[in-house]
Amino acid sequence: MEEKYSSKKAEKKWQEFWESEGLFRASENAEAPKFYCLEMFPYPSGRIHMGHVRNYVIGDVIARYKRMRGFNVLHPMGWDAFGLPAENAAIKHGLHPSKWTHENIDYMRGQLKKLGLGYDWQREVATCEPDYYKWNQWFFLKMLERGLAYKKMSSVNWCPSCETVLANEQVLDGLCWRCDSTVAPKELEQWFFKITDYAEELLSGLDSLNNWPERVVAMQRNWIGRSEGVEVDFHVHNSDHKIRIFTTRQDTLYGATFVSIAKQHPIVSGLIRDNKIIKEIESLSDDPLKKEGVFTGLYAVNPLTGDRLPVWAANFVLMEYGTGAVMAVPAHDQRDFEFAKKYDISIKIVVAPENKEDGPISQAFEDDGILVNSAQFSGLPSSEARKKIADYIEQNGFGKKVVNYKLRDWGISRQRYWGTPIPVIYCNTCGVVPVPENELPVLLPEDLMVTGKGTSPLAGAESFVKTTCPVCKGIARRETDTMDTFVDSSWYFIRYCSPKAGDKPVDSKAVDYWMSVDQYIGGIEHAVLHLLYSRFFTKVIRDLGLIKVNEPFERLLTQGMVIKDGAKMSKSKGNVVDPDSMLDKYGADTLRLFCLFAAPPEKDLEWSDKGVEGAYRFLNRAWGLLYKNRDKLQAANNSNSLNSADVSSLLRKTHQTIKKVTKSIESDYHFNTAIAALMELVNETMTSDLSTPEHIEALRFSIKNMILLLAPFAPHITEEMWREIGEQGSIFNEKWPIWDEEAAKEEEIELVIQINGKVKGKAMIPAGCDDEAIQERAFSDSKIREYIGNKTLKKVIIIKGRLVNIVI
RNA sequence: GCCGGAGUGGCGGAAUUGGUAGACGCAAGGGACUUAAAAUCCCUCGGGGUUUAUCUCUGUGCCGGUUCGAGUCCGGCCUCCGGCACCA
Numbered sequence: 044m045e046e047k048y049s050s051k052k053a054e055k056k057w058q059e060f061w062e063s064e065g066l067f068r069a070s071e072n073a074e075a076p077k078f079y080c081l082e083m084f085p086y087p088s089g090r091i092h093m094g095h096v097r098n099y100v101i102g103d104v105i106a107r108y109k110r111m112r113g114f115n116v117l118h119p120m121g122w123d124a125f126g127l128p129a130e131n132a133a134i135k136h137g138l139h140p141s142k143w144t145h146e147n148i149d150y151m152r153g154q155l156k157k158l159g160l161g162y163d164w165q166r167e168v169a170t171c172e173p174d175y176y177k178w179n180q181w182f183f184l185k186m187l188e189r190g191l192a193y194k195k196m197s198s199v200n201w202c203p204s205c206e207t208v209l210a211n212e213q214v215l216d217g218l219c220w221r222c223d224s225t226v227a228p229k230e231l232e233q234w235f236f237k238i239t240d241y242a243e244e245l246l247s248g249l250d251s252l253n254n255w256p257e258r259v260v261a262m263q264r265n266w267i268g269r270s271e272g273v274e275v276d277f278h279v280h281n282s283d284h285k286i287r288i289f290t291t292r293q294d295t296l297y298g299a300t301f302v303s304i305a306k307q308h309p310i311v312s313g314l315i316r317d318n319k320i321i322k323e324i325e326s327l328s329d330d331p332l333k334k335e336g337v338f339t340g341l342y343a344v345n346p347l348t349g350d351r352l353p354v355w356a357a358n359f360v361l362m363e364y365g366t367g368a369v370m371a372v373p374a375h376d377q378r379d380f381e382f383a384k385k386y387d388i389s390i391k392i393v394v395a396p397e398n399k400e401d402g403p404i405s406q407a408f409e410d411d412g413i414l415v416n417s418a419q420f421s422g423l424p425s426s427e428a429r430k431k432i433a434d435y436i437e438q439n440g441f442g443k444k445v446v447n448y449k450l451r452d453w454g455i456s457r458q459r460y461w462g463t464p465i466p467v468i469y470c471n472t473c474g475v476v477p478v479p480e481n482e483l484p485v486l487l488p489e490d491l492m493v494t495g496k497g498t499s500p501l502a503g504a505e506s507f508v509k510t511t512c513p514v515c516k517g518i519a520r521r522e523t524d525t526m527d528t529f530v531d532s533s534w535y536f537i538r539y540c541s542p543k544a545g546d547k548p549v550d551s552k553a554v555d556y557w558m559s560v561d562q563y564i565g566g567i568e569h570a571v572l573h574l575l576y577s578r579f580f581t582k583v584i585r586d587l588g589l590i591k592v593n594e595p596f597e598r599l600l601t602q603g604m605v606i607k608d609g610a611k612m613s614k615s616k617g618n619v620v621d622p623d624s625m626l627d628k629y630g631a632d633t634l635r636l637f638c639l640f641a642a643p644p645e646k647d648l649e650w651s652d653k654g655v656e657g658a659y660r661f662l663n664r665a666w667g668l669l670y671k672n673r674d675k676l677q678a679a680n681n682s683n684s685l686n687s688a689d690v691s692s693l694l695r696k697t698h699q700t701i702k703k704v705t706k707s708i709e710s711d712y713h714f715n716t717a718i719a720a721l722m723e724l725v726n727e728t729m730t731s732d733l734s735t736p737e738h739i740e741a742l743r744f745s746i747k748n749m750i751l752l753l754a755p756f757a758p759h760i761t762e763e764m765w766r767e768i769g770e771q772g773s774i775f776n777e778k779w780p781i782w783d784e785e786a787a788k789e790e791e792i793e794l795v796i797q798i799n800g801k802v803k804g805k806a807m808i809p810a811g812c813d814d815e816a817i818q819e820r821a822f823s824d825s826k827i828r829e830y831i832g833n834k835t836l837k838k839v840i841i842i843k844g845r846l847v848n849i850v851i
Numbered sequence: 852g853c854c855g856g857a858g859u860g861g862c863g864g865a866a867u868u869g870g871u872a873g874a875c876g877c878a879a880g881g882g883a884c885u886u887a888a889a890a891u892c893c894c895u896c897g898g899g900g901u902u903u904a905u906c907u908c909u910g911u912g913c914c915g916g917u918u919c920g921a922g923u924c925c926g927g928c929c930u931c932c933g934g935c936a937c938c939a
Contacts (some may be wrong), residue, residue: 258855262934265854270938290939303939334937364938371939377852378937449938570934640876641863647932649863657876660891667891706867716865719875726875795871800920802871804905826905840919842870850919 044673044767048666050630054759058156066775067106067161069117071556078114079557080106081536081596083565083573084121087147087169088128091154093605093612093638093650094566096622100635101602101644101712102564103160107755108708111779117557119539120155120162122148124171125528127210129461130500133493140461141489144171154622159631159758161775166542170531171461175538177484178548179530180466182580184477185587187467191237194475197454201229206496208458231498233456234465234524238579242267242448245578254598256645259570266571268449273433274366275442277302277343280351284314286343289365289447292375293436294428297417298393299370300383302343302354303336305362310354315339327358334359334382345370346441347418347432357382365447373407380407393417394425453576455527460493460500462525470512470519479513485521499523532573533580536560536595547589554590563596564644570601600712603647605638612650620650632757633659639714639756662760665725665753669746669767675739676746676768691738693731697745698787700724701780704752718756724749743768748780795846796821798830814841821847 061067071077082102085095099120106118122144129140136143148169155162168175186192200209204224208231213220238245246267249260272291279285286302304310306327315321323337336357343354352370359378360369373383373390383390392404394412411425420428436442456465464485466478478485488507493500501507501523512519534548540557541550559581565573574596581595604611607618625634637658642648669676700720707717728745732738747768754761754774765774789810794817796804804824808817818839821827831851838850 256855258934261855265935268935268938272939288939292939332937359937359939361938369939376939378939447938449935567933643864646857646864651863651877653877654863661876664891713865715863716875719865722875793871797870797920800870800918805871838919840870842920845870846920848870848919 044670046670048663048760048763050632050759053763054157054159054631057759057762058159060762060773061161061775062164064773066773067116067118067163068165069115069119069163071553073115075113075115077117077557078106078109078562079117079560080109080562081119081539081560081564083563083569084123084532084535085151086123086126086128087144087151089147089150091151091622093620093622096158096634097605097638097644097648098564098566098602099155099158099160100638101600101714102562103158103635103758104639104708104714104755105562105564105712107161107758107775108779110775111751111755111777113778117166117539118162119166119168119542120160120164121166121168121535121539122151122170123528123532123535124148124169125176125462125525125531127213127459127461130459130493137492139489140493141171144169144461154626157626157631158622158635161758166539168535168538168542170463170528170535173484173486174545175535176463176487176531178534178538179463179526180478180483180485181480181548182530182534182583183466183526184480184483186236186583187477189586191240191583192234192455193237194232194234196230197233197235197456198228199231199233199458200226202226208498210457231456231458233454234467235452235454236579238453238576239448239450241579241582242269242450243446244582245450245575248578248582248594251594252596252599255596256599256601259567259574259599259601262570263575266450266575269446270448271444271446273436273442274445275346275370275436277345277352277370279310279314279354280342280344282314282341284310286310286354286368287366287442288368288370289445290370292372292429293432294411294414294417294420294423294425295372295375295393296345296347296370296432297414297420298372298374298391299345299348299350299352300373300389300391301352301371301379303357303360303369303371303379303382304339304354305360305367306356306358307362308356308360308367310341310368311339311356314341324356327356329358334378334385336382336386338386346439347436353388355382355386363451364449374404375407375409377407377409391416453527453529453579455530456524457527458499459525460487460491462528463487463530464501465522465524465526467522468510468512468519469522470515470517472517473512473514473519476512476514476519482513487525499525501525529572529576533576534584536563536577537581537584537590549584549589551589558590559592559594560596562598562600564600564602566604567601574599600644602644603642605648605650607650609649625655629655629659630759632662632760636662636718636757640718641715643711643713643715661722661725662757664729665749666760666764668725668729669764672733672742672746673767675733676743678739691732691741693728693738693741693745694786695789696724696727697741697748698782701748701752701782702784702787705779705782708755714756717752721749721753750774751777751780792844794820796824796827797846797848798827799850800848803827803830810844812843814843817841817843817847821849 080102082098106116110116124144129144132138132143133140183192200214202209202219202224204222205219209226214226217226219226246269249264252260270291272289273293274287274289276285276287306324311324320340328335336355339354339356341354342351344351371379373379374392375394393414393416395415396408396412414420414423414428420432433444464487466485468476468478470476488504491504508520510519510521537549537554541553544550577595584590610616612619637655640658641654703720704717707713731742750761750764762774791807792810794806794808795802804827806820808820834851836851840848
């Protein structure tokens with residue numbers, strides 16, 4: 044045995060060993076219960092960063108731990124390989140996106156292997172490969188068939204100087220990131236997925252996600268934004284037209300004093316004849332903080348009161364939500380109140396607070412109260428009035444009850460090259476024609492150089508665009524937009540179950556076995572979009588009959604950021620720590636251990652070079668413990684069944700450590716406390732008594748279990764140690780140790796003696812003392828007697844095994 | 852504004868869910884080894900006080916409350932961080 048552990052030699056050796064043994068290759072045939080452990084796959088940007096390291100190390104610990112607990116573990120990895128940076132690199136360096144991406148993947152795969160992450164690399168997927176994106180296209184066609192994919196006009200960010208569409212993240216303060224021109228909206232026809240069809244299920248499904256962080260569930264709930272209300276038709280005075288409004292506050296209908304409509308409301312161009320007014324409406328401010336409006340000259344009739352209300356175009360009314368028109372109740376809506384004050388519109392109070400006070404109001408009363416001035420509904424509390432008025436509206440044909448969502452349909456068209464081509468053909472005679480299934484994939488042409496000009500790069504590739512119509516065989520052209528990369532990542536976890544499936548996106552036997560993901564781990568930044576889209580896709584794929592699960596991710600862990608000097612690591616801040624240099628200096632086990640020890644996984648992790656040193660020291664101490672005792676360890680009886688009646692303190696400590704480490708992992712993956720417990724065990728083992736053969740046997744027991752418990756965290760050094768203490772085979776084929784509750788119990792406990800809740804003394808007593816003995820011991824303490832003096836005892840509280848509190 | 856989450860030593864963080872606050876690590880100070888340094892090992896380490904002790908007071912953002920006992924539970928604030936933000 045070497046005196047000093049060499050991470051360089053050992054890590055390479057064991058990584059090759061695991062690979063050659065196929066240790067992490069998963070198959071659905073095993074008898075053991077399955078466990079699907081997944082981390083969010085990375086974008087192949089070039090090199091992994093500390094955020095990846097943390098994410099993947101957490102996943103690896105869970106996967107290795109579950110394996111030792113006897114689970115059949117699936118732990119795959121792949122690449123979210125389509126996306127904008129590849130195109131930017133192409134423009135900047137003249138490197139083809141495909142070449143750039145593949146080179147990055149190769150380098151980063153090497154980095155992940157050097158971290159000792161145990162993946163089943165045979166299941167690796169890269170979303171830019173045709174055998175993956177083919178299925179994006181296939182899903183698209185299925186959704187098109189079912190009316191879940193459709194086309195509509197929608198706005199994009201357009202840079203007039205670069206003549207190109209910009210992604211949201213390329214627009215900085217309204218300016219183009221590259222040339223600083225003012226970005227203007229441009230209307231294009233684009234493809235959408237009808238996620239709103241699943242709004243209700245996506246919302247109700249949140250209730251079943253009990254193992255998701257509450258805040259993620261809250262964010263999704265908020266994003267879906269369900270609200271119940273009514274739609275009511277207001278007839279336009281002297282016209283056949285009507286304006287349909289949406290409100291959740293039908294209890295305030297009697298207090299409406301005007302109607303507000305969005306700038307883009309169809310009535311503006313449809314009914315207003317005065318061009319001056321139209322111009323004014325068009326020039327309304329886009330600043331959401333300024334309340335601005337224009338009187339349209341129209342009046343609308345409140346069907347409940349018959350009142351003629353002026354119709355205003357207002358800049359704060361959204362066309363995309365509800366009906367694009369609202370009844371305005373200034374007395375009970377703060378926005379309407381400010382608007383009415385500004386334009387001198389009347390205010391009518393219809394809800395009175397419980398402790399009613401008369402007179403002019405200085406702001407809107409938005410709470411519930413008792414209805415007044417509301418015909419037959421006066422006197423009802425708001426909540427009841429909402430029900431009664433909604434019924435009344437429906438019964439009289441004024442409108443209907445509706446549910447609205449803030450959730451919008453998912454726009455998937457991207458005017459980009461490096462993505463999945465949308466499998467649609469445009470024919471002058473047949474119109475929009477889906478590409479036939481048997482012609483998939485529609486390959487992304489590789490002989491194309493991205494220049495950063497024009498709407499869609501593919502539009503310039505004539506050989507791609509020109510095609511024949513699958514229906515009439517006439518000349519036709521292909522769709523040149525590609526799909527949002529969120530499509531790629533919305534089902535990759537399903538593909539991992541059967542990554543080579545050829546005639547279907549998934550092999551149903553495999554997905555039925557593996558899905559759903561038991562543990563998903565990734566950054567909080569995906570709380571809404573990625574996780575919501577994945578839930579949507581899962582439900583769509585279920586409805587296609589390919590899988591059975593309703594939800595993709597059983598349990599979700601959102602790990603915190605890695606920060607340094609109080610800020611997220613970033614090139615611009617110059618506070619980046621490169622994983623490669625850490626691997627080189629300390630090795631993978633040290634880096635892993637530090638990431639796990641410095642903070643619990645869900646919290647931000649403050650990087651500390653000194654902390655890394657500490658992790659390094661600990662591993663070397665553990666190694667040194669073996670080295671120091673190498674002869675004794677070889678000679679010692681290899682027994683797991685030491686007589687528990689004769690337990691030494693070291694045996695007890697070992698059982699306690701097994702318990703502590705196991706519980707820390709099981710309860711909430713608090714690896715930091717698990718590692719702390721292992722440090723305690725090593726510290727104690729270091730100084731343990733070795734005077735008898737039993738003691739040496741206990742030493743071996745302690746060290747052996749320490750190695751097993753440390754294995755998921757520091758896999759290389761523990762494999763090495765496992766051999767050094769004379770064991771055979773990979774430690775990851777060993778069973779996780781089990782503690783003996785009896786052996787873990789302390790023989791003696793420290794009894795805390797309190798007077799009136801304050802600690803006044805301590806005494807060692809045998810564990811398991813009854814109340815009487817405890818009390819007796821407490822009162823025999825001379826100092827305690829002194830405290831009590833001749834005061835009267837009011838009460839004595841005894842907590843077994845802990846403390847006694849004497850109240851005087 | 853609304854919704855989440857968090858405030859504990861010089862620092863990262865523990866605390867069996869109401870029972871010894873500060874585990875473990877980092878930093879700092881002292882010591883051993885060494886010609887010296889590094890590495891390693893040992894000791895001290897929330898704050899105040901004094902009679903330096905097996906002492907005492909105080910201490911988990913602030914103010915109250917419940918309790919024999921509160922970092923933990925309840926009520927009211929303050930601060931910070933995240934998300935949404937005219938969604939009618």
